Amino acid sequence: MQNNLSIYNSLTRTIEPFNPLHPPFVGLYVCGPTVYSDAHLGHARPAVTFDILYRYLLHLGYRVRYVRNITDVGHLENDADEGEDKIEKKARLEHLEPMEVVQKYLNTFLKNMEQLNALPPSIEPRASGHIIEQIELVKKILEKGFAYEVNGSVYFDIVKYSQKFHYGKLSGRVLEDLQENTRIIGGKDEKRNPFDFALWKKATPEHIMRWPSPWGEGFPGWHLECSAMSTKYLGEVFDIHGGGIDLQFPHHECEIAQSAAALGNESVRYWMHNNMITINGQKMARSLGNFITLGQLFSGNHPLLHQAYSPMTIRFFLLQAHYRSTVDFSNEALIAAEKGLKKLLKASVTLKNLKPSKESSIDIVSLKARCYEAMNDDLNTPLLLSHLFEAVKLINSAADGSSGMTADEIKETGDLFNTFVFDILGLTDESENKSDEKLTSELMKIIMDLRLEARNKKEWAVSDHIRAELKKAGIMLNDTKDGVTWERD
Amino acid sequence: MQNNLSIYNSLTRTIEPFNPLHPPFVGLYVCGPTVYSDAHLGHARPAVTFDILYRYLLHLGYRVRYVRNITDVGHLENDADEGEDKIEKKARLEHLEPMEVVQKYLNTFLKNMEQLNALPPSIEPRASGHIIEQIELVKKILEKGFAYEVNGSVYFDIVKYSQKFHYGKLSGRVLEDLQENTRIIGGKDEKRNPFDFALWKKATPEHIMRWPSPWGEGFPGWHLECSAMSTKYLGEVFDIHGGGIDLQFPHHECEIAQSAAALGNESVRYWMHNNMITINGQKMARSLGNFITLGQLFSGNHPLLHQAYSPMTIRFFLLQAHYRSTVDFSNEALIAAEKGLKKLLKASVTLKNLKPSKESSIDIVSLKARCYEAMNDDLNTPLLLSHLFEAVKLINSAADGSSGMTADEIKETGDLFNTFVFDILGLTDESENKSDEKLTSELMKIIMDLRLEARNKKEWAVSDHIRAELKKAGIMLNDTKDGVTWERD
Numbered sequence: 001m002q003n004n005l006s007i008y009n010s011l012t013r014t015i016e017p018f019n020p021l022h023p024p025f026v027g028l029y030v031c032g033p034t035v036y037s038d039a040h041l042g043h044a045r046p047a048v049t050f051d052i053l054y055r056y057l058l059h060l061g062y063r064v065r066y067v068r069n070i071t072d073v074g075h076l077e078n079d080a081d082e083g084e085d086k087i088e089k090k091a092r093l094e095h096l097e098p099m100e101v102v103q104k105y106l107n108t109f110l111k112n113m114e115q116l117n118a119l120p121p122s123i124e125p126r127a128s129g130h131i132i133e134q135i136e137l138v139k140k141i142l143e144k145g146f147a148y149e150v151n152g153s154v155y156f157d158i159v160k161y162s163q164k165f166h167y168g169k170l171s172g173r174v175l176e177d178l179q180e181n182t183r184i185i186g187g188k189d190e191k192r193n194p195f196d197f198a199l200w201k202k203a204t205p206e207h208i209m210r211w212p213s214p215w216g217e218g219f220p221g222w223h224l225e226c227s228a229m230s231t232k233y234l235g236e237v238f239d240i241h242g243g244g245i246d247l248q249f250p251h252h253e254c255e256i257a258q259s260a261a262a263l264g265n266e267s268v269r270y271w272m273h274n275n276m277i278t279i280n281g282q283k284m285a286r287s288l289g290n291f292i293t294l295g296q297l298f299s300g301n302h303p304l305l306h307q308a309y310s311p312m313t314i315r316f317f318l319l320q321a322h323y324r325s326t327v328d329f330s331n332e333a334l335i336a337a338e339k340g341l342k343k344l345l346k347a348s349v350t351l352k353n354l355k356p357s358k359e360s361s362i363d364i365v366s367l368k369a370r371c372y373e374a375m376n377d378d379l380n381t382p383l384l385l386s387h388l389f390e391a392v393k394l395i396n397s398a399a400d401g402s403s404g405m406t407a408d409e410i411k412e413t414g415d416l417f418n419t420f421v422f423d424i425l426g427l428t429d430e431s432e433n434k435s436d437e438k439l440t441s442e443l444m445k446i447i448m449d450l451r452l453e454a455r456n457k458k459e460w461a462v463s464d465h466i467r468a469e470l471k472k473a474g475i476m477l478n479d480t481k482d483g484v485t486w487e488r489d
Numbered sequence: 490m491q492n493n494l495s496i497y498n499s500l501t502r503t504i505e506p507f508n509p510l511h512p513p514f515v516g517l518y519v520c521g522p523t524v525y526s527d528a529h530l531g532h533a534r535p536a537v538t539f540d541i542l543y544r545y546l547l548h549l550g551y552r553v554r555y556v557r558n559i560t561d562v563g564h565l566e567n568d569a570d571e572g573e574d575k576i577e578k579k580a581r582l583e584h585l586e587p588m589e590v591v592q593k594y595l596n597t598f599l600k601n602m603e604q605l606n607a608l609p610p611s612i613e614p615r616a617s618g619h620i621i622e623q624i625e626l627v628k629k630i631l632e633k634g635f636a637y638e639v640n641g642s643v644y645f646d647i648v649k650y651s652q653k654f655h656y657g658k659l660s661g662r663v664l665e666d667l668q669e670n671t672r673i674i675g676g677k678d679e680k681r682n683p684f685d686f687a688l689w690k691k692a693t694p695e696h697i698m699r700w701p702s703p704w705g706e707g708f709p710g711w712h713l714e715c716s717a718m719s720t721k722y723l724g725e726v727f728d729i730h731g732g733g734i735d736l737q738f739p740h741h742e743c744e745i746a747q748s749a750a751a752l753g754n755e756s757v758r759y760w761m762h763n764n765m766i767t768i769n770g771q772k773m774a775r776s777l778g779n780f781i782t783l784g785q786l787f788s789g790n791h792p793l794l795h796q797a798y799s800p801m802t803i804r805f806f807l808l809q810a811h812y813r814s815t816v817d818f819s820n821e822a823l824i825a826a827e828k829g830l831k832k833l834l835k836a837s838v839t840l841k842n843l844k845p846s847k848e849s850s851i852d853i854v855s856l857k858a859r860c861y862e863a864m865n866d867d868l869n870t871p872l873l874l875s876h877l878f879e880a881v882k883l884i885n886s887a888a889d890g891s892s893g894m895t896a897d898e899i900k901e902t903g904d905l906f907n908t909f910v911f912d913i914l915g916l917t918d919e920s921e922n923k924s925d926e927k928l929t930s931e932l933m934k935i936i937m938d939l940r941l942e943a944r945n946k947k948e949w950a951v952s953d954h955i956r957a958e959l960k961k962a963g964i965m966l967n968d969t970k971d972g973v974t975w976e977r978d
Contacts, residue, residue, distance in 0.1 A: 065586065097554065097722060099612045107609055120596055123588045129618025132700050211621050233586060349976060431977060442962035443932040446955065450939050453951075462942075466935065473931035487838060488920055 027238035035105040115311040127225035146261035152202030152216040171249035223254035357404025516727035524594040616714035635750035641691030641705040660738035712743035846893025
């Protein structure tokens with residue numbers, strides 16, 4: 001299979017041609033959420049970024065196995081090896097079994113993903129569902145001599161690993177610097193070196209999520225699940241691993257180390273990272289009061305929001321920036337995105353109603369080629385959108401009569417919209433789906449007023465005709481002594 | 490907490506008062522689907538039955554932990570101990586990884602449950618996610634002497650178990666009869682007795698879903714997961730276990746045996762079973778050509794269906810029968826259900842628009858009491874519905890002026906509908922949610938025709954007024970030389 005797709009590989013820090021290991025198959029693994037609270041803005045960006053990648057690979061004809069994990073155990077507070085498990089802490093606060101917490105927030109996350117029109121992954125494996133696989137991986141790393149057991153916990157030995165492999169190759173961190181930095185925090189640790197990380201943690205007596213292991217009862221370290229599950233479902237070497245850039249270190253660096261230690265070689269061929277979202281120029285954090293969940297965003301229910309923003313507005317907003325750029329959220333930027341999206345979708349409707357002219361105004365072959373070029377250039381969605389807005393301009397000038405489009409051009413431009421706007425960018429016209437109760441009642445008011453006027457003028461035929469037409473549309477009028485009411489049949 | 494709920498306990502074959510072990514908490518476990526194909530009619534009945542139970546328990550003020558499992562490994566063809574795993578077989582046929590099959594059909598199942606307005610369970614554990622727990626349970630049963638290992642598989646020893654416990658107490662099967670029946674099928678089995686069942690099966694070399702165990706690589710027997718997961722999330726003794734009556738034997742009988750063997754006592758206090766669905770008097774089976782998936786039912790896309798039936802029609806249809814009665818699906822019965830549901834929901838709208846009268850016609854206190862009595866009598870939903878249709882009759886006669894309802898009665902009847910129709914029976918008015926594009930276009934056609942007529946009569950003020958009113962409703966009219974078109978703003 002041939003393609004001209006190039007993607008930025010975080011590992012080599014260059015844009016590389018994308019050549020999968022076993023075409024037409026592509027293995028794609030993306031780090032999913034830790035399901036201990038409502039999905040927020042930060043979850044929308046990787047969801048949309050890797051959905052675009054997935055959609056584009058499918059469009060190019062690849063058979064993609066897209067695995068996105070659900071972290072439901074082992075992710076401790078502060079992303080470090082100490083502190084409470086994030087899910088257990090929430091379970092304690094909400095008086096729930098940890099798996100009730102997981103189910104609740106998993107349901108919300110999946111709902112939000114559907115709202116954002118992100119396609120469901122092929123497999124959504126859960127960390128707690130792969131404890132055996134993780135234990136087997138720890139055993140392998142121990143056998144190879146890159147880990148050590150202390151008091152029922154197992155740690156990865158970074159010094160030992162660094163003698164044979166390059167720890168820090170993804171993130172660019174240098175071992176000596178890490179040594180300097182972590183020495184200060186370290187202290188009464190049972191690790192040989194403070195920057196070593198846990199593969200398996202001994203469970204304290206009050207810890208709920210625990211499993212038997214060769215080292216006693218415990219639970220897996222956070223980084224372990226992704227190495228275990230990606231290789232289980234995609235093979236020991238696979239094509240693409242994606243995630244947010246905040247996961248590059250330590251999470252992804254540790255994944256590389258785990259796989260290399262256990263297998264003797266790295267598993268991932270292309271590492272892809274989406275950049276972060278800021279809010280009004282600030283990092284999003286609960287302590288700053290600018291923490292916005294997707295539910296709040298869609299309903300407008302947050303002090304920082306001037307209005308509700310629909311899932312498609314958020315999606316469009318994110319696509320206006322390249323996935324490797326930072327993006328700043330503000331009401332102004334979102335309102336602009338809302339307008340832009342509306343303009344794009346409206347042009348698609350205008351196009352359908354366009355009367356063909358003999359005059360030609362659009363070089364559709366070149367436009368289409370440039371759309372592909374933009375996507376092939378590391379998924380350059382802002383550039384793609386600017387090409388699509390060229391088409392919008394031409395459609396609108398054809399509509400107002402200042403230029404024209406031939407029947408063929410109208411058809412081909414329609415195909416272009418279907419391919420790029422709807423299939424690849426995954427945008428949808430939300431107004432087509434949403435409930436129209438309000439509009440129905442407004443239209444009914446207009447009709448009822450017109451009918452009343454006809455009756456006042458004793459135009460009984462008109463009044464009866466309206467009643468008959470409404471009946472055909474499934475609406476019954478009831479004349480009562482207080483006036484006319486209507487209801488659906 | 491006080492309640493008057495009684496439920497039929499399949500174990501004692503009597504209707505018993507429901508007294509949970511640790512009020513206000515209730516532990517509820519229901520057997521979920523084996524996700525290897527689209528959810529069908531047979532899945533709708535337990536989904537609705539136990540959703541009603543869950544909703545009613547919540548309504549009574551209980552804090553319910555509702556666990557419904559997902560079987561994604563170990564369920565072999567013919568529900569027996571031999572043959573291919575149902576999911577692996579489908580994976581082979583569809584050229585997918587088994588967990589891709591699981592994800593695909595799990596997504597469809599959950600979508601269907603949402604369409605049927607069945608509330609999501611508190612926890613949806615998966616068999617493949619609890620292999621360690623299942624291995625630990627097998628170890629316990631082996632330790633207690635009620636199982637034996639042969640060639641890497643472990644079987645439950647029913648003869649040994651029967652010396653201490655009563656195998657067959659739930660289903661009423663008699664060991665001697667089982668012995669007679671299975672001897673004929675048995676043969677070259679490695680089991681001591683042909684009716685013994687597998688706790689752990691050795692994986693053949695081509696078997697994909699496999700895990701290491703003390704007995705070599707293998708996978709759990711089908712019955713094991715429910716014992717392991719129910720006690721993990723609900724405790725060693727818990728309140729209610731539900732499922733379809735087809736699961737009573739061998740599945741639930743084996744669950745009882747596993748728990749009793751491992752723990753020394755049974756785990757489940759109340760066993761509840763919903764009865765089966767037949768189609769035009771026949772059992773549903775792929776071989777009979779009457780196998781209808783929920784997707785087909787909702788779209789009408791099956792040769793046996795005269796039309797599409799909405800999820801709420803199906804739900805209402807099931808509620809018209811007691812859950813312990815069989816139910817026969819036919820187009821006639823479904824069309825009748827569709828009408829009944831419409832009548833019920835219409836009355837709820839009529840009620841809202843009713844003008845209070847001074848005259849009283851309804852004994853709302855008695856009606857409400859009878860509604861509770863019906864639910865308390867083993868969830869007698871058909872009786873409940875007949876009470877609610879009494880209210881419908883009164884509402885309609887108040888609406889046509891032949892009787893009256895006071896303001897208080899209108900309010901209390903509204904509360905009654907909210908409680909029983911919407912909260913407890915979980916019915917919704919689908920017309921409120923569905924897309925109204927069709928209606929909008931029909932209403933717009935009526936308005937445009939009226940406007941055209943006004944213009945033909947040169948009533949410019951009317952024509953301009955209509956344009957202005959539409960604009961307020963968000964609809965723009967475009968006069969073109971070919972006529973008037975409209976679009977949303």
